[in-house]
Amino acid sequence: MKKFFLVLLSLSFFSCYSTHKFLNTDINPGGRIAVVIAETKYDDVNTIIANSMSELLEAKSKLTVVHQHKVKSIIGTYPERIRGPYKHLGDEIEPDNKRRDMDTLAAYAKKLNVNYLYVFWIPICVESKIITTDPYGNTRESAGFTGYYYIGELIEFPSRRIIAQGEAELSYIPNATVIGSRKPAASSREMAINFSELAVDEIIKNTGIGN
Amino acid sequence: MFTVKKILPFFAFICLSVVFISCSTNKGKKFTPVDEGFLIESGKSIAVLSGTNGDNDINLAELISERMIIEGRLKVMPQAEISRRIPRYPLNVNLIDFSYNDKRIKNNPSYLSDTSKAGIDAVQKILKTDYILIVWIDSLSSLPYNDQRAMNVASRLISYPAAKVVAYSFRWNEKHSYCCLFPVKWIGVFENASIDLTEEIYKNVK
Numbered sequence: 052m053k054k055f056f057l058v059l060l061s062l063s064f065f066s067c068y069s070t071h072k073f074l075n076t077d078i079n080p081g082g083r084i085a086v087v088i089a090e091t092k093y094d095d096v097n098t099i100i101a102n103s104m105s106e107l108l109e110a111k112s113k114l115t116v117v118h119q120h121k122v123k124s125i126i127g128t129y130p131e132r133i134r135g136p137y138k139h140l141g142d143e144i145e146p147d148n149k150r151r152d153m154d155t156l157a158a159y160a161k162k163l164n165v166n167y168l169y170v171f172w173i174p175i176c177v178e179s180k181i182i183t184t185d186p187y188g189n190t191r192e193s194a195g196f197t198g199y200y201y202i203g204e205l206i207e208f209p210s211r212r213i214i215a216q217g218e219a220e221l222s223y224i225p226n227a228t229v230i231g232s233r234k235p236a237a238s239s240r241e242m243a244i245n246f247s248e249l250a251v252d253e254i255i256k257n258t259g260i261g262n
Numbered sequence: 263m264f265t266v267k268k269i270l271p272f273f274a275f276i277c278l279s280v281v282f283i284s285c286s287t288n289k290g291k292k293f294t295p296v297d298e299g300f301l302i303e304s305g306k307s308i309a310v311l312s313g314t315n316g317d318n319d320i321n322l323a324e325l326i327s328e329r330m331i332i333e334g335r336l337k338v339m340p341q342a343e344i345s346r347r348i349p350r351y352p353l354n355v356n357l358i359d360f361s362y363n364d365k366r367i368k369n370n371p372s373y374l375s376d377t378s379k380a381g382i383d384a385v386q387k388i389l390k391t392d393y394i395l396i397v398w399i400d401s402l403s404s405l406p407y408n409d410q411r412a413m414n415v416a417s418r419l420i421s422y423p424a425a426k427v428v429a430y431s432f433r434w435n436e437k438h439s440y441c442c443l444f445p446v447k448w449i450g451v452f453e454n455a456s457i458d459l460t461e462e463i464y465k466n467v468k
Contacts, residue, residue, distance in 0.1 A: 054275040091354075092316075101274065128350070128354070131350070131353070131354045132315060132354050133353070134353065138317075139317035139318070140318065140321060140448040140449055141318065141402060141411060141413070141451065141452075142402060142404050142448070143403065143448055174317070177392070213335030
């Protein structure tokens with residue numbers, strides 16, 4: 052069981068923390084890939100990650116990438132919710148591989164004519180506010196910590212073989228003052244782009260599909 | 263042996279105390295008919311719908327539906343059958359598009375927005391049930407200091423063919439524990455909420 056809030060708070064000084072686990076490392080370098088948003092709650096962050104990962108995969112890997120506008124034009128209802136490998140109840144997320152809707156993902160891969168899908172879900176977001184009080188007792192509220200729980204998978208089709216599974220706690224803190232060099236992301240955009248770079252680098256490093 | 267005899271009742275007392283401390287409470291408006299004296303007709307068909315496409319609403323609708331099937335007295339359409347008949351339901355269908363902060367609810371506690379009502383009526387046209395019960399969670403809260411979990415459950419019962427809201431509810435279901443050995447699980451809050459709402463509904467079945 053994920054004690055998501057506590058994990059997020061303990062990781063609040065890191066802009067992102069990636070944990071892609073590679074179950075397989077052999078990828079066809081001549082293959083085609085599409086990044087797929089499978090949870091529609093946080094549209095802005097989802098879109099940045101999907102676009103950014105697509106661009107980075109195209110720039111850094113040998114794979115042919117189907118871009119987001121093409122995914123949207125081929126699958127008219129995209130983006131839409133696709134059941135992910137987890138159970139969500141209240142504010143808790145529990146991994147559950149049996150829940151993943153592999154049939155819908157396989158149909159996506161077929162329609163998009165790709166060998167690989169990188170699918171991701173962001174089911175939960177946590178926001179906190181910072182309340183400061185001056186010596187005269189006036190209080191001021193400002194944006195504090197915002198954290199997202201992220202699940203991503205790289206899946207091969209039509210074999211339905213899972214290449215990698217990832218979990219991450221992404222977060223940003225506007226105007227954070229940090230001692231040391233590791234400054235957290237200041238915006239959702241910076242957070243999403245930083246994470247996309249990390250995820251793509253991990254995929255390339257572990258599968259050897261880099262240019 | 264003497265010590266064991268003394269310890270066992272003491273331990274049982276502690277366990278029972280913890281069970282009683284881990285309690286649940288309800289605040290808000292329980293399931294209430296709009297018109298006084300209204301009763302749901304026994305043997306009629308009903309479909310329980312999830313108000314939004316969020317996992318929590320979907321889970322709650324499933325639990326309530328399962329419980330109502332067990333209770334009998336009404337013909338409850340299984341969730342799998344609803345999914346089969348309504349394309350993209352429940353993962354990609356949002357029927358409730360207002361929150362409980364909406365000022366119109368203060369004057370009219372059985373309020374449904376025009377767009378929500380139109381969506382529910384469209385679903386009923388396909389399902390053809392006598393009643394639609396739509397349920398959703400307006401807000402969730404989790405307080406770690408006393409391990410409290412709470413959720414605000416809302417519902418509307420709509421009768422057909424009149425297409426009229428005949429009953430509504432809006433209740434906080436909360437559970438808390440003061441002992442880390444017995445932490446509160448969300449599933450417990452969901453199950454309690456489904457039991458409470460089902461019991462209240464069945465009190466209004468003739």
